[in-house]
Amino acid sequence: MFKIIARRLGYGLAILIGVNLLTFLLFFTVNTPDDMARLNIGGKRVSQEQIDKWKAERGYDKPLYWDDSQQGSARVTHTVFWERSVSLMLLDFGRSDARQAVDIGHEIKKRMGVSLQLAVPLFVLQLIISVAFALLLTFFRNSRIDFWGVVLCVLMLSISSLFYIIVGQFFFSRILRLVPINGYAAGLDAVRFLALPVVLSLLSRLGGEARLYRAMLLEEVGKDYVRTARAKGLSEPVVLRRHVLRNALIPIITSAGAYLPYVFLGSLVFESFFGIPGLGAFVIDAITGQDFAIVRTMVFLGAVLYIASNALIDVVYTWVDPRVRLS
DSSP states (O other): OHHHHHHHHHHHHHHHHHHHHHHHHIIIIISOHHHHHHHHHOSSOOOHHHHHHHHHHHTTTSOSSOOTTSOTTHHHHSSHHIIIIIHHHTTOOOBOSSTTOOBHHHHHHHHHHHHHHHHHHHHHHHHHHHHHHHHHHHHTTTSHHHHHHHHHHHHHHHSOHHHHHHHHIIIIIIISOOSOSSOOOSGGGHHHHHHHHHHHHHHHHHHHHHHHHHHHHHHHHTSHHHHHHHHTTOOHHHHIIIIIHHHTHHHHHHHHHTTHHHHHHOOHHHHHHTTOOSHHHHHHHHHHTTOHHHHHHHHHHHHHHHHHHHHHHHHHHHHHOTTOOOO
């Protein structure tokens, strides 16, 4: 198993290098440092002197790939490619392009905790509630409950998450005044600010996930081993719980695992609308402020998390299904 995991991580490293190179080409070849300077400085008339000063302050005045003015290894290390691309592979994220020039690594560490407070409860509740609702519809399959449950799922997944946010803020915060409309506080006070975005995000994704899990469970219900279990006298709830759900766990884990990177990277939409200072809001602020250093870092970090999530899912397969072997 360890050989397979090492091989998968090796493939992941190759993919990560490719993503890093492609990102560098997009940001520094298609979009030159001069273009970055003009966007960050702003204004219709930007002098070359202002551009050169901005690049010098951020290290963009160096050659892109090779510096003939240096000697030895400095020809490679004294370049934008080494400082802005190779450094990412060493998890050295540097400073942002904004005027404040914040330490990106420090900001990620600080904001990741806030994003996890929102995303971890949401991930766990989403998985439990979606699977439970799908099991309920499967139990009452071909009945009115199943029919109207599917209709409800289609209705819920057809509505934009923005609608849930706007209506939820208006109803629960402005009318009922149960929770704050936005903002964030540390410690136990965070529960008051995170309760509404967790509930609304749960509702916005429940329809699509429950309908998907229902289809997975129904595919297992018609198989021979299920009919054999019923013939032995097992009740329908026991059949669903011990046999159908267990054999449907692999596609469910695959679907749920695709959401794992967002547990760490945060929710772009919900963090922005609710004023939660997590990684999602960090990315939105960087895009709005044309801070390409932060955007590059978050693209790289997202690739790392996707690769790690896929490796973790492979290991989890062997835990939930003894027939799966990594060999």
